[in-house]
Amino acid sequence: MRHLGTQHRKPLSSLLIPYSFLVPWLVALGVFYFGAIGYTIVLSLMKYNLIAGGSFIGLDNYRNVFADKLFWLSLKNTLVFLVMFIPANLVVSLSIAMLLNKQTRTVGLNRLMIYLPAVIPSVAGAMLIRLVFIPSGIVNGLLEIVGIEGPFWLSNPHLIKTTSVLFMLWLCGTSVVIYLAGLKSIPTTYYEVGIIDGIGPLRKFFSITLPMLSPTIFFRLVIDVIVGLMIMIPGLVLPVPRVPGGPANASRFYAIHLYDKAFKRFLLGEGSALAIVLLCLCALITYFIIRLGERRVYYEI
Amino acid sequence: MRSKRSANLVGAAFSASNGRAAVHFAVLTLLSLSFAFPLVWLLSTALKNGAQIYSKPTAFFPLPLHWSNFADVFRQYGMLRYVKNTLIIVAASTAGNISASSMAAYALARLRFRGREAIFFATLSCMFIPGFLLIVPRFVIFKNIGLIGTLLPVILPPALGTPFSVFMLRQFFRAIPPELSEAARIDGCNEYRICFQIIAPLAKPAFITLVIFNTQWRWNEFLAPLIYLTDERLHTITLGLYKIMGLDAEEPTTHMVMAAVALSIVPIVVMFLIFQRYFVEGLSHVGMKR
Numbered sequence: 242m243r244h245l246g247t248q249h250r251k252p253l254s255s256l257l258i259p260y261s262f263l264v265p266w267l268v269a270l271g272v273f274y275f276g277a278i279g280y281t282i283v284l285s286l287m288k289y290n291l292i293a294g295g296s297f298i299g300l301d302n303y304r305n306v307f308a309d310k311l312f313w314l315s316l317k318n319t320l321v322f323l324v325m326f327i328p329a330n331l332v333v334s335l336s337i338a339m340l341l342n343k344q345t346r347t348v349g350l351n352r353l354m355i356y357l358p359a360v361i362p363s364v365a366g367a368m369l370i371r372l373v374f375i376p377s378g379i380v381n382g383l384l385e386i387v388g389i390e391g392p393f394w395l396s397n398p399h400l401i402k403t404t405s406v407l408f409m410l411w412l413c414g415t416s417v418v419i420y421l422a423g424l425k426s427i428p429t430t431y432y433e434v435g436i437i438d439g440i441g442p443l444r445k446f447f448s449i450t451l452p453m454l455s456p457t458i459f460f461r462l463v464i465d466v467i468v469g470l471m472i473m474i475p476g477l478v479l480p481v482p483r484v485p486g487g488p489a490n491a492s493r494f495y496a497i498h499l500y501d502k503a504f505k506r507f508l509l510g511e512g513s514a515l516a517i518v519l520l521c522l523c524a525l526i527t528y529f530i531i532r533l534g535e536r537r538v539y540y541e542i
Numbered sequence: 543m544r545s546k547r548s549a550n551l552v553g554a555a556f557s558a559s560n561g562r563a564a565v566h567f568a569v570l571t572l573l574s575l576s577f578a579f580p581l582v583w584l585l586s587t588a589l590k591n592g593a594q595i596y597s598k599p600t601a602f603f604p605l606p607l608h609w610s611n612f613a614d615v616f617r618q619y620g621m622l623r624y625v626k627n628t629l630i631i632v633a634a635s636t637a638g639n640i641s642a643s644s645m646a647a648y649a650l651a652r653l654r655f656r657g658r659e660a661i662f663f664a665t666l667s668c669m670f671i672p673g674f675l676l677i678v679p680r681f682v683i684f685k686n687i688g689l690i691g692t693l694l695p696v697i698l699p700p701a702l703g704t705p706f707s708v709f710m711l712r713q714f715f716r717a718i719p720p721e722l723s724e725a726a727r728i729d730g731c732n733e734y735r736i737c738f739q740i741i742a743p744l745a746k747p748a749f750i751t752l753v754i755f756n757t758q759w760r761w762n763e764f765l766a767p768l769i770y771l772t773d774e775r776l777h778t779i780t781l782g783l784y785k786i787m788g789l790d791a792e793e794p795t796t797h798m799v800m801a802a803v804a805l806s807i808v809p810i811v812v813m814f815l816i817f818q819r820y821f822v823e824g825l826s827h828v829g830m831k832r
Contacts, residue, residue, distance in 0.1 A: 256655070258653070258733050259649045259653040259654075259655035259658075259733075260649075260655065262645040262646060262648055262649035262653070262733075262737070263645070263646050263649050263650075263661065265638075265641075265642035265645065265646070265702045265703055266642055266643070266645070266646035266665075266702065266703040266708060267646075267661070268702055269642070269699065269702035269703050269704075270661075270664055270665070270668070272683070273676065273680060273698075273699045273702065274664075274668045274671065274676065274705075275664070276679075277676045277679040277680055277683070278671070278675075278676070278679070280679040280682070280683070281675065281676075281678060281679045284678070284679060284682065289682070291682075291685055337573065340566065340569065340570050340573070341570070343566060345563075345566070345567065345570075347567070347570070347571070348570075350574070351570050351571070351573070351574040353815075353818065354574035354575070354577050354578040355573065355574050355577045356814075356821075356822075357577070357578060357581060357811065357814070358577060358580070358581070360758060360810055360811065360814045360821070361581075361762070361806075361807045361810055361811065362761065362762040362764065362779070362780050362783070362806055362807070362810070363762065363764065364764050364780045364783050364784055365780070365783060365803045365806050365807050366580075368783065368787060368799070368800075368803050369580040369581070369583070369584050369803065370580060372580070372583065372584070372587060372796070372800065373579075373580050373583060379579075379583060411577065411580070414577075418821075418822055422822075463670065467670065467672050470672060471672045471673070471674045473674070473765065474764065477784075478784075478787070483787075483788070496674055499674070499678075500769075503678050503681075504681075504769055509678060509681075509682060512678050513678050513679065516674075516675040516678050519672065519675060520671075520672070520675055523672055527670065
């Protein structure tokens with residue numbers, strides 16, 4: 242196999258070897274990630290038709306996006322959802338992780354039961370939650386026993402976002418596992434020093450646990466914002482009656498709006514403009530979290 | 543105050559700890575029961591017949607159990623085809639994902655070349671792009687090259703590598719001592735053999751984790767199939783569920799729908815129970831510092 246000539250060519254061919262490993266991934270990066278984003282920008286400036294192709298129309302798509310009342314409604318729905326979901330998820334996941342961080346006999350089983358909803362298909366999960374929250378369902382049945390008249394979780398426009406948040410909290414197992422790993426990595430010596438200094442549980446939490454965990458929390462917040470901005474399945478599956486967008490369009494989230502424009506009405510140009518707007522929004526929120534993180538996050542040196 | 547506290551510390555902690563442990567146990571038990579409850583309720587509903595669903599009070603353990611619901615779901619809703627399509631997607635995209643990602647990760651972790659940092663940074667930043675936004679342009683690309691109407695639009699993107707897999711494997715490969723590669727190079731091994739025959743076999747735990755995650759993601763995936771697989775013969779299990787749910791206009795067949803939901807959940811839950819350790823370890827890798 243080896244020719245004499247390889248000795249001379251070796252520098253060049255060995256320079257290329259690393260790139261040969263990267264060929265499939267560079268194609269993916271170039272086409273499916275960065276290429277796709279670039280193409281979205283191009284498409285957002287076009288009137289695009291699947292059969293006839295596209296023609297440039299400047300910023301008309303963006304004008305149409307912003308002139309649409311449903312756009313503002315879906316944006317509002319998504320932001321309201323985000324404002325409820327982000328803090329709730331942080332508190333719930335972190336509390337559960339702290340509960341699971343104590344070594345008890347049943348802790349393995351508890352962790353399993355809490356994580357299980359996070360591994361099943363979300364569509365299936367949403368159908369389960371729907372089954373449990375329908376008016377004749379078990380949740381309202383239990384409330385009735387305590388003497389409370391159960392609300393219409395799935396058909397009341399004021400409640401459907403809360404129910405969506407509850408659904409997402411049911412899936413918090415992933416965050417719990419990540420926080421748990423973070424808690425386990427805090428050296429116990431810090432707590433031992435705390436005990437010697439005689440600090441209470443509150444001080445212990447705010448002076449040791451929270452600062453030590455802040456890189457993990459920060460990472461999770463960024464992921465949660467991305468997940469929250471893309472929320473779609475609860476809005477499609479949960480509402481009674483099953484209209485995508487829910488009662489009075491109260492669960493018409495941004496992703497559902499985009500899906501409706503791009504793939505139901507095939508307005509691919511306007512859909513692309515919606516995607517770019519969301520990308521900017523996502524970048525903006527992430528940027529603010531990172532700026533906040535610079536001051537608040539304690540990285541170990 | 544402080545000295546008194548520390549003096550009494552052991553005694554006080556002992557008497558208080560019993561009470562606190564009981565509360566801790568109660569809270570944790572209640573929490574885990576409420577998380578698991580919908581899954582148990584699902585099984586109960588899936589085993590009922592139409593009459594049992596509407597009987598009051600609702601039976602938790604519905605006797606007789608209607609196991610035939612599961613067979614009926616396969617017969618009536620064509621579940622077999624959904625399962626088959628999903629399995630094809632899982633197998634093809636997982637095989638591609640792991641090969642492509644490990645090659646990229648090997649280069650990024652263990653070779654020196656110009657542009658390495660830039661490519662790694664690009665990989666990292668892709669993890670923070672909301673995946674949903676990539677679906678519109680990808681749809682147009684797939685439509686233009688004529689792949690809409692096949693399973694390939696769902697298989698191809700993950701099969702060429704994903705940021706998560708590349709990142710995870712890179713972290714894993716970096717932890718393997720460089721002396722191993724050096725020794726092999728001195729013995730005249732080329733880079734491809736070093737990658738596939740020396741380093742890759744050492745990363746078996748990482749591969750198992752990725753097989754599990756890939757299977758879970760593709761099995762559970764909803765949005766990409768919803769948009770790319772418009773042809774009904776190509777529907778996957780989650781699309782099938784969504785369709786079955788739509789057929790069920792005002793729940794006369796709730797038990798059947800729930801039997802279908804149960805069938806979609808069982809394989810992934812069984813996989814999780816067997817490989818629990820890898821799920822948890824894999825996730826912890828990502829939450830950590832670099």
